Every structure is written in C-alpha cells, then in structure tokens.
Amino acid sequence: MTDPFALFDTWFTEARETEINDSNAMALATADASGMPSLRMVLLKGHDRQGFVFYTNLGSNKASDLKANPQAALLFHWKSLRRQIRVAGQVSSVDDAAADAYFASRSRDSQLGAWASLQSEPLDSRDTFMARYDEVRARYDGQDVPRPPHWSGFRIAPQRFEFWEDREHRLHHRRVFLPDGDAWTEGLLYP
Template sequence: MTDPFALFHEWFAQARETEINDSNAMALATADARGRPSVRMVLLKGHGPDGFVFYTNFEGRKAAELLENPHAALLFHWKSLRRQVRIEGVVGPVDDATADAYYATRSRDSQLGAWASDQSRPLPSRDVFMDRFAEVSARFEGGPVPRPPHWSGFRVTPARIEFWQDREHRLHERRLFERDGAAWREGLLYP
C-alpha cells in the first residue's frame, strides 16, 4: 500500500478494536517561537488526506505555541498492536463550520467545560473551577451551549509520516512517506 492515509486508516481501525482506552490518543509536540519544545496528549477527532484534526482552547499554551510556530509532530503509540505512527507537518486552524460541527457532537458537560476553563492558566483550587462550571451551567440552562469564541480546532497537514512496526530482536520495520509536491515518496528506514 503506497497511500499513507489509507494505511493510517487501516491501522487506526485495528487500534480502535484492540486498544482498551483512547485509541485516538496522540502525543502532540509543539515548540514556541524560541524553539523550546512541549509535548502533551490530545485526542484525534478527524483524519483524512487533508490532515489530522484535534480541538482545544485557543487561549491555552498549546494554541499559543502553534500560532507562534505553526509546525508540529504527532505520535500514535498502539501498544496492543506493537505499532506507532509519527507525523510531522504544518498546522493551521480549522474553519468555523468544521469547529461548530464537531462541537455540536460533544456532550453538554464537555461543551460547558469549554466555557468554564481558562486552559493552562493557574487554578487556585478545584472548587474555583467547579463553581465556574456551575455558573456556566446556570447561564445556559434550558438552551443550547454555543461554541465559545476561544475554542476551535487545528489541522496538522503532514509532510512526513512514518509507520513503525515492532519486530523480534529489534529488527523493526519502518516505512517512511514524504510529501513531494502533491505526491508521496515511500521508502524504508533502518530500525
């Protein structure tokens, strides 16, 4: 298979069947404008030939870093399959319609949490957050919860995708796909 998106789709489908929790969890590595790295786990919420999508508060650290330095790396590690996928590329915000459509699928409490959280900022106590959550719940009681203006998604458009398969005696298989204009070049890497 020489289409990295078809291969990812196949591996991801297998991971959804075998991973106990959060088969869509991925490590997201970013760097600020000075090149200082940061990594955290986020959840993949969409994927296809146009890229890999996740959502976040645009006032938090990860969004600030992505807006300063629009390059990122993703890592999926599916221990049950003994596989990982590494993705590197440029990042840009999703359009409002895409963000609205995904936001509408979230649970009501998750929607309310997006309003209540000042993501990545210091929190004096858990009670302060829960009080804010209660205030937001009362504010939107009985009606829909609109998407906050500071909450949206990012799409990582890959330039490089590596598929790593564990093999005995550390004789791993590493397939590398690199974007060459509109096409993809495929090769192998030594383990």
C-alpha cells in the first residue's frame, strides 16, 4: 500500500480495537519562536486527507508555539500492536464551523471546563479552578454552552509519514512516505 492515509486508517482501525485506553492519543511536538521544543499528549479528534485535527485553549503553550512556528510533529504509539506512526507537517487553524461543531459534541462538563480553565497559566490551588468551574456552571445553567473565543482547533497537514513496526532482535521495519506532487513516494529506512 503506497497511500499513507489509507495505511494510517488501517492501523488506526486496528488500534481502536486493541488499545485499552485512548487509541486516539498522540504525542504533539512543537517548538517556540526561539526553537525550544515542547512535547505533550493530545487527542486526535478528526483526520482526513487534509490532515490531523486536535483542539485546545488558544492561550495554551502549544497554541502559542504553533502561532510562532506553524510546524509540528505527531507520534502515535500503539504498544499492543507494537507499531508507531510519525507525522510531520504544516499547521493551520480549523475554521469556526469545525470548532463549533466539535465543541458542541463535547460533554457539558468538558464545555464548562473549557470556559473555566486558563490552560497553562499558574494555578494556586485546585479549589481556585473548581470555584471558576462552579461560576461558569451557574452562568450557563439551563442554557447551551457556547464555544469560548479562546478555544479552537489546529490541523497538521502531513509532509512526511513514517510507519514503524517492531520486529525481533530490533530488526524493525520502517516505511517512510514523502509527497511527490499529488502523490506520495514510499521508501524504507534502516532500523
């Protein structure tokens, strides 16, 4: 198979059947304007041929990094399958309609939490956060919770894929895919 998107779909489907928790978890690597890298786990919330989508507070460190340096890398690791996929590419913001639709699909508590959280800012105590949450819950009692203006999503458009499969004696199988016009070329990498 020389279509990395189709191969991703095959592996992701298998991971959803075998991984106990969060088969959509992915490590997101960013770098700030000075080049300092940062890595954290986020959840994949959509993917297609235009890229891989996740959502976050726009005041978060990851969002600040992506505004300063709109390139990122992802790593999916599925231990039960002994596989991983690396993706690197350009980052863009999702449109308001996509962010609104995904926000509306979240649980009410998650929606309220998006309003209450000052993500990545120092927090003096858990009680402070819970008090903010209670204020927001009271504000939207009996109403739909709108998407906060400081909350949206990002799409990473792949410019490189690597599919890694564990093999005995560390003789792993690594396939790399690079764009070539409207198609992708496939090659192998030494383990």
